[in-house]
Amino acid sequence: MISRFVIILCLIFQITFSQKAKYKIRSIAFYNVENLFDTINDSLTFDNERTPNGKYKWTKKKYHLKIENISKVLSKIGEKLTSTSPDIIGLCEIENKQVLIDLVNHPNLKSKNYGIIHHDSPDERGIDVALLYKRNTFIPNTINNHRLLLFDEDGFRNHTRDQLVVEGILDGEDIYFIVNHWPSRSGGEARSKPNRNKAAKLNKRIIDSVQHVNPEAKLISMGDFNDDPTNSSFKKILKTIGKRKNVKDGELFNPFEKMYKKGFGSLAYRDRWNLFDQIFITKSLINDTKNGYAFWKAGIYNPSFIINQKGKYKGYPFRTYAGGNYSKGYSDHFPVYMFLIRKVE
Numbered sequence: 001m002i003s004r005f006v007i008i009l010c011l012i013f014q015i016t017f018s019q020k021a022k023y024k025i026r027s028i029a030f031y032n033v034e035n036l037f038d039t040i041n042d043s044l045t046f047d048n049e050r051t052p053n054g055k056y057k058w059t060k061k062k063y064h065l066k067i068e069n070i071s072k073v074l075s076k077i078g079e080k081l082t083s084t085s086p087d088i089i090g091l092c093e094i095e096n097k098q099v100l101i102d103l104v105n106h107p108n109l110k111s112k113n114y115g116i117i118h119h120d121s122p123d124e125r126g127i128d129v130a131l132l133y134k135r136n137t138f139i140p141n142t143i144n145n146h147r148l149l150l151f152d153e154d155g156f157r158n159h160t161r162d163q164l165v166v167e168g169i170l171d172g173e174d175i176y177f178i179v180n181h182w183p184s185r186s187g188g189e190a191r192s193k194p195n196r197n198k199a200a201k202l203n204k205r206i207i208d209s210v211q212h213v214n215p216e217a218k219l220i221s222m223g224d225f226n227d228d229p230t231n232s233s234f235k236k237i238l239k240t241i242g243k244r245k246n247v248k249d250g251e252l253f254n255p256f257e258k259m260y261k262k263g264f265g266s267l268a269y270r271d272r273w274n275l276f277d278q279i280f281i282t283k284s285l286i287n288d289t290k291n292g293y294a295f296w297k298a299g300i301y302n303p304s305f306i307i308n309q310k311g312k313y314k315g316y317p318f319r320t321y322a323g324g325n326y327s328k329g330y331s332d333h334f335p336v337y338m339f340l341i342r343k344v345e
Contacts, residue, residue: 023341026137026170026293027078029086029301030222030277032181033070034320034331035127036103037095039063045126047095056321066320067099069330071108074132077301077337085112086337087170089132090222092161092181096120100130117166119145122159129164129179129223140168148202150183150195158183158195165206171342173218173292176210178203180223182233193233196226200233207238207252207282218293221252222279224333229257229275240280244295247283254280255298256336266300266334268316275300277336285340293340301335 037050039060049055075085094100097118104114117140118130133140144165150158164179180203183195203221210217227233234240234254241247242257256278265273277300285295308318308329318329 022344024171024344025082025296026088026340026342027082027086027337028088028090028177028220028222028279028340029074029077029335029337030090030092030179030224030279031070031074031077031335032092032224032277032331032333033094034333035093036066036070036091036099037063038099038102042095042126046124047126050095056326062320062326065328067102067106068108069328071103071106073301073306073330073335074103075108075112076303077335078339081339085109087134087137088177089114090177090179091130091132092179092224093127094118094130095126096128097130100132104132115140117143117164119143119162119164121145121162122147123161124159127161127181129161129181131164131166131177131179133166133168138168138170140166142167146202146206148183148199150198160195163199163202163206167210170293173342175293176217176219178206178219178221178223180221180225182223182225182227184226192226196231196233197237199225200227200237204238211282216284217282218284219282220279220285220338221281222336224276225278226276229254229260229278234280238280244286247286249283252280252282253286253295254278255295255338256280259298259300264300266317266336267332268313277333279336279338281338293342296339296341298336298338301337306330306334 039058041051050058052059077086100116113135114132115135121128145162147162148160152158160183161181166177182199185192238252240252240254244253247253256275260275265275266277267274306318308314308316313322317332317334319332320329
């Protein structure tokens, strides 16, 4: 009798254990790589400073170290949880497709089999945005570049970066990605604010157009927005919400708002932290693991090796140049990341 009771208990335990939920994890990252330029002078852009004879004496040796540094960072984002590098990576401040080819072919990343999506933007310095994706995970279907038209007080065109939109299949599921690099705060935050508001409006139009066709479309927008999560471009134009339970139809969830309010940032200037690098999502990506991928958590990737450990800029991101001096670092921004999870039977 006792042995039969023990057998029944073992069967109950076995069934309970076997029904424990399992999840597949996919990681998305964004990184402003701070002027990833080659050494060749492009006559069509203002890249003279990043050449061997330019202001920064940008040699092949410095370029190859930059590629090694950036590839090292990308290879380690999310590694502790997924045992690999991110499945999707958004990048900004890259000069051209060749630097991306050199990046994904570095030994730190070559085995990951990344595909490249890139388009030359009209930016005056020649810097662009791009998307890297693991070929065995994501299949891109449609790629579009949305031009941001800006004009100065005299009516002259202010050339800036396009917003890159990629729609594709992530493990059999349709997902959209937007990669951004909004206008800088050059000339002051208040003076440059209208340009970022226009960028926010363009981003909102893109999202609205996707949701008009499919209200349940899953969309992830990432980038260096040159605005913090609480600025009007996010709160009033994009209608981002910092708490997932409060997100309503037509609104967007920004997990980085909560981090910013706690004092965390992705870049520092004059001892003040900003969180310009962010990833936000549509409501359809919140708490829906039964029907596909859903948001799990997000963060700022800032291990000690990409943090300046001494001197005037101690605690800041360990950048390539600091105070005009070559410091052999990584970038003036920390990368940001997000994990998606999906229940596996």
